[in-house]
Amino acid sequence: MKIKLILASLIALAVGAIFVSGQDVRGTIDKNQGKPRIAVIDFRGAGDAQKFMTAFNTTLWDELSNSGVLQMVGKSFYPLDIPQQPQDFKAPTLAPGRRGEPARTQKNGPWLTDWSGPPTNTTYLVFGYTAVQDGRLLLRGYLFNVTQPDVSNAQLIGKLYFGSLDDEGSKKVAREFAGDILQQFGQKSLAGSKIYFVSDRTGNKEIWSMDYDGSNQKQMTNYRSISKQPVVSADGRMFAFNTLVKDTWQIMVHSAETGKKLPFYNPVSSTIETPDFTPDEKHVLYSASLNGYVNICIADINGGNMTQLTHVKSQEVSPKVNPKTGRDVLFISGRSGVEQLWHMNIDGSDVERISNGEGYVANPAWNPNGQLIAFAWTRGFEPGAYNIFIMDMADKKPNQLTSNSGKNENPWWAPDGAHLVYQSTHGRSTQIYTMLADGTHSQQLTTHGNNTQPVWANAIN
Amino acid sequence: MRNLSRTLSAAVFAAVLISAAGCKKKVPIPSTPPPPAPAAAPTDNTPAAPLSVRINSFTGEPRSIERGQAATLRWSVGNSTDISIDQGLGAVAANGSRQVFPSQTTTYTLTAKGGGNPDTRSVTIEVSSSVPPPPARTTGEVIPSGEILGREAQDVYFDYDKNDIRADGRDTLTKDADVIKRILAADPTFTIVVEGHCDERGSEEYNLALGDRRALAVKEFLVQLGVPGDRLKTISFGKERPVCTDENEACYQRNRRGHLAPAQ
Numbered sequence: 001m002k003i004k005l006i007l008a009s010l011i012a013l014a015v016g017a018i019f020v021s022g023q024d025v026r027g028t029i030d031k032n033q034g035k036p037r038i039a040v041i042d043f044r045g046a047g048d049a050q051k052f053m054t055a056f057n058t059t060l061w062d063e064l065s066n067s068g069v070l071q072m073v074g075k076s077f078y079p080l081d082i083p084q085q086p087q088d089f090k091a092p093t094l095a096p097g098r099r100g101e102p103a104r105t106q107k108n109g110p111w112l113t114d115w116s117g118p119p120t121n122t123t124y125l126v127f128g129y130t131a132v133q134d135g136r137l138l139l140r141g142y143l144f145n146v147t148q149p150d151v152s153n154a155q156l157i158g159k160l161y162f163g164s165l166d167d168e169g170s171k172k173v174a175r176e177f178a179g180d181i182l183q184q185f186g187q188k189s190l191a192g193s194k195i196y197f198v199s200d201r202t203g204n205k206e207i208w209s210m211d212y213d214g215s216n217q218k219q220m221t222n223y224r225s226i227s228k229q230p231v232v233s234a235d236g237r238m239f240a241f242n243t244l245v246k247d248t249w250q251i252m253v254h255s256a257e258t259g260k261k262l263p264f265y266n267p268v269s270s271t272i273e274t275p276d277f278t279p280d281e282k283h284v285l286y287s288a289s290l291n292g293y294v295n296i297c298i299a300d301i302n303g304g305n306m307t308q309l310t311h312v313k314s315q316e317v318s319p320k321v322n323p324k325t326g327r328d329v330l331f332i333s334g335r336s337g338v339e340q341l342w343h344m345n346i347d348g349s350d351v352e353r354i355s356n357g358e359g360y361v362a363n364p365a366w367n368p369n370g371q372l373i374a375f376a377w378t379r380g381f382e383p384g385a386y387n388i389f390i391m392d393m394a395d396k397k398p399n400q401l402t403s404n405s406g407k408n409e410n411p412w413w414a415p416d417g418a419h420l421v422y423q424s425t426h427g428r429s430t431q432i433y434t435m436l437a438d439g440t441h442s443q444q445l446t447t448h449g450n451n452t453q454p455v456w457a458n459a460i461n
Numbered sequence: 462m463r464n465l466s467r468t469l470s471a472a473v474f475a476a477v478l479i480s481a482a483g484c485k486k487k488v489p490i491p492s493t494p495p496p497p498a499p500a501a502a503p504t505d506n507t508p509a510a511p512l513s514v515r516i517n518s519f520t521g522e523p524r525s526i527e528r529g530q531a532a533t534l535r536w537s538v539g540n541s542t543d544i545s546i547d548q549g550l551g552a553v554a555a556n557g558s559r560q561v562f563p564s565q566t567t568t569y570t571l572t573a574k575g576g577g578n579p580d581t582r583s584v585t586i587e588v589s590s591s592v593p594p595p596p597a598r599t600t601g602e603v604i605p606s607g608e609i610l611g612r613e614a615q616d617v618y619f620d621y622d623k624n625d626i627r628a629d630g631r632d633t634l635t636k637d638a639d640v641i642k643r644i645l646a647a648d649p650t651f652t653i654v655v656e657g658h659c660d661e662r663g664s665e666e667y668n669l670a671l672g673d674r675r676a677l678a679v680k681e682f683l684v685q686l687g688v689p690g691d692r693l694k695t696i697s698f699g700k701e702r703p704v705c706t707d708e709n710e711a712c713y714q715r716n717r718r719g720h721l722a723p724a725q
Contacts, residue, residue: 226701229666247654247696247725249669270695271673274666287670292677294670315670332667338622339667362664376664383621384662409664428706453665 035071036185039115039122040064041082042075046131049138052170056130056139059171059213063178064126066443068418068436069185073122079114084129085140086158089151112154115146123147124156126181130170137163137170141177143184156184171215188368188416192459194256195421196220196230196239197432201449207241209256212414212421212434212456214445220259221252232256232457233277234323239457240264240275240284251275251286251303256460265303274318277301278346279326285309285319285346296331298346309348315339318363321346324370330354332362341375354396362386367413372437374401374411374420388422390437401439413437414456421445421454513577514541521561521569525587531560532586534569541575563588606648607723613640617679617719622663624674626682630719634679637721638686645692652724655680657697660713661706665699672697679719694724 040061045053065072083089090109097103115125128141143157161176163169179189190212199208202219205226210217221227223243230241240253249271253264264284266272271289278285282301287294290308296319299306310316314335322328327346332339341355341364355361359379366373371393376386379398388402388411402408406426413420414434421434430450435442445451517537526532535558538544545552547570550559561569568585614637617630626634645651657676659668676695684690705712 247694249697270676271669271697273669287666289670289673289677292674294673315667315674317666317670318664332664334622334667334671339663360663360667362667382662386664 035069036124037073037122038064038070038124038126039073039075039078039120040126041078043127043139044084044129045137046129048165049130049132052137052165052167053130055167056170056174059174060126060178062213062443063175064181066419066434066436066441067178067182067185067187067416068438068441069182069187070124073120077119077121079110079120081110081114083110083127085127086142086144086151086155091150112144112146112148112151130173132165133162135165137165137173139163139173139177141173141180143181157181168215171213175211175213182416187418190414190416190419193415194232194236194457194459195432195445195454196232196457197446197454198228198230198452199446199449201451207239207254208451209457210445212419212445214432214443217446217448220256221254223252227252228453229274230453230455231276232455233281234279234458235281236458236460238262238277238281240277242273242275249273251284253284253301256457263302265299267297267303267306276319276321278321279323285321285329287317287319296329296348309344309346310351316342320364320366322370323366323368328370330364330366330373332364354391354393355398360384360386363410365412368415368417372413372417374413376409376411388420388439390420401435401437410453412455415458419456421456423452423454512540512575514573514575514580515539516571516573516580516582519569519571519582519584521584521586524585525589526563527589528564529562531562534559534561534584536571536582538571538573538580541573541580543574544571546571561586606644606651609644610640610653610721610723614721616721618714619675619717619719621660621713621717622671624671624678626678631682634682635686638683638688641683641688641721645689651692653693654722654724655683655693655695656720656722657695658702658704658716658718658720659700660716661700661703661708662713663700669697669699672699675717675719 042057043053044050064070088110090111092108092111093106094103095106115122123145125144125146128139130137130139139161141157141159141161142155144154145156146154148154157180159180161173163173176191179191183189193212194209195212196207196209198205204224205228206219207221207227207230208217209220225244227241227243230239232239237256238253239256240251242249243252250266251264251272253262254260255262267288269288269290271294273287275284275286283298284301285296285298288297293313294315294317295308295310295312296316297306297308312335314333316331316333319329319331329344329346331342333342336353336357339360340353340357341361342351343354344351359377360383361375361377363376364373372390373393374388374390377389378384378386381387386407386409387400388408389398389400391398406424408422408424411420411422418437419434420437421432423430424433430452431444432446432451432454433442433444517539519536521532521534523532538555541555544555548567563586566585566588568583570581570583573580615633617633620627641653655676657672659672676697680693680695683693703716705715
């Protein structure tokens with residue numbers, strides 16, 4: 001019970017000012033209570049557009065539902081007379097009562113109260129339609145607040161979207177529309193954001209990217225060695241990773257747009273790993289074996305001016321810079337014994353252990369708000385049996401999100417701060433999933449080969 | 462033909478004689494011819510052998526060989542035309558040499574005959590019977606150093622999340638150091654990579670760092686034992702290359718290892 005309470009408040013923190021209605025989730029138990037109710041019609045397509053409406057409707061519904069910030073009203077509660085554009089709404093008129101009876105309402109077509117009243121009882125309505133225009137798929141999408149007294153006040157979104165005339169195009173416009181709707185509820189749109197990850201499906205571990213719903217999976221590197229630990233700069237334009245080059249692990253930086261290698265100087269070291277960009281994209285942090293132990297270093301974006309930040313006889317990996325402050329660094333260190341989560345300033349000062357010493361901690365990741373973190377932890381489990389936890393840096397109380405029998409590792413926050421992507425291992429297969437930051441709505445994105453170490457990258461503006 | 466006609470004419474003559482005797486009653490039988498004069502017995506003073514047989518030299522080189530090797534007999538004999546060596550070599554010239562391949566210690570005797578008393582001389586070739594065993598491969602073929610390393614160097618094992626060389630690891634590395642030193646001495650361009658490996662528990666990133674530390678610990682130990690450090694590189698594979706994938710301690714232990722491999 002208490003955990004649910006904390007979780008609810010954490011989600012509220014994670015997504016910021018989600019609740020335009022001003023309702024406050026704290027103090028409630030049912031996480032659905034207080035979420036804005038929203039109805040989403042089944043969109044229909046004119047002519048050839050209808051062929052792609054199944055993909056469209058599924059995508060739109062899932063995007064809104066998986067956001068976790070809305071309460072989806074089941075379609076069985078909807079009125080039968082469905083609007084497709086604002087002019088379909090016809091205000092009822094008042095008919096004079098017969099034989100002394102009181103005047104009664106004359107229905108002239110779909111109206112706002114059909115939706116705001118029982119049994120639908122929704123506050124928001126998503127409707128519209130698609131058609132074919134110049135060989136493209138056109139979407140007219142609307143978001144109405146149906147509790148308003150008239151159509152002109154009800155409209156929050158009325159927008160055109162274009163995509164290719166196929167399932168991919170219909171999914172694309174659905175995601176863009178959903179992104180705009182979620183933005184109305186304070187959520188950062190995920191449209192255009194990419195997930196970078198490691199896949200061994202070609203026989204070698206290479207860096208891949210995909211859309212955040214698992215579509216559009218693309219191979220980004222072709223080193224035919226072992227390439228892993230991808231990370232993407234805040235602007236989405238560069239990605240770094242480490243690769244085995246002639247018996248030495250090195251950091252590589254590539255352009256996300258052209259895929260080409262960018263200059264990066266590696267110091268002489270047998271192992272250089274776990275790169276991370278500072279949010280201003282001016283520096284790279286990484287771990288390198290310099291004096292017999294892998295410690296944390298910082299260098300310019302091209303690898304020059306390297307400085308060693310930590311000097312301990314222990315392994316120190318996975319430096320992660322706070323995206324908001326640019327100066328708080330989380331990292332994993334074995335300096336107190338087994339590997340734990342630590343924090344330091346970006347100049348190496350004020351080193352402090354964050355985790356309590358239990359189990360093994362790995363894969364720290366910052367929420368875009370710079371306040372919440374996620375990590376993998378074996379607390380309460382056998383060594384190696386990781387699960388995903390999140391923690392507010394203010395109170396440092398961990399909350400466990402996954403608890404299944406496999407291993408769950410490498411959590412990474414979505415740009416909306418409300419979702420996580422992570423890897424889950426069952427038997428010998430490791431695949432990538434997304435979920436809401438309360439552990440619900442988990443969705444598998446990959447199936448081919450083993451897919452690991454996902455990072456969720458901002459869309460390139 | 463001439464002998465035959467002579468025999469025939471003799472037979473005819475004999476027949477005539479017999480018939481004549483038959484006809485002439487008493488013909489005396491001729492007496493048997495006298496035996497030849499006995500041969501004169503040889504004496505030291507025989508003037509017929511004015512120069513005596515003399516063996517100037519008879520040698521065998523080398524005097525001792527291993528079975529299968531050759532020795533050369535050389536000789537020089539004066540005043541003789543009847544010279545021979547035993548052991549199946551037979552008649553030889555007055556001056557000469559001959560290669561022999563005795564399979565055991567053998568005495569060769571040279572005998573020279575001639576006008577006077579025969580002369581003999583002997584030489585013995587010692588043959589070693591305890592021949593050392595042949596090399597593993599036929600001579601001329603070089604075994605790659607990496608193959609020797611792979612066959613003879615042993616993996617060293619670590620405790621969970623540790624990089625200390627254990628007691629059993631010290632024994633293993635002491636033997637490995639001898640193997641490495643032998644290989645490096647024989648193959649001046651050969652370089653070895655010390656690989657650090659981890660079990661599948663722990664994160665990929667942390668294990669890569671731990672494997673780096675394990676490889677360095679192995680290298681440091683080998684250098685202490687006299688292996689030249691500039692011939693040893695290190696690399697961590699973390700948990701990228703397990704030798705087994707079972708989820709039990711026996712398999713985890715096999716994967717927590719330092720491994721020696723040829724550099725690329």
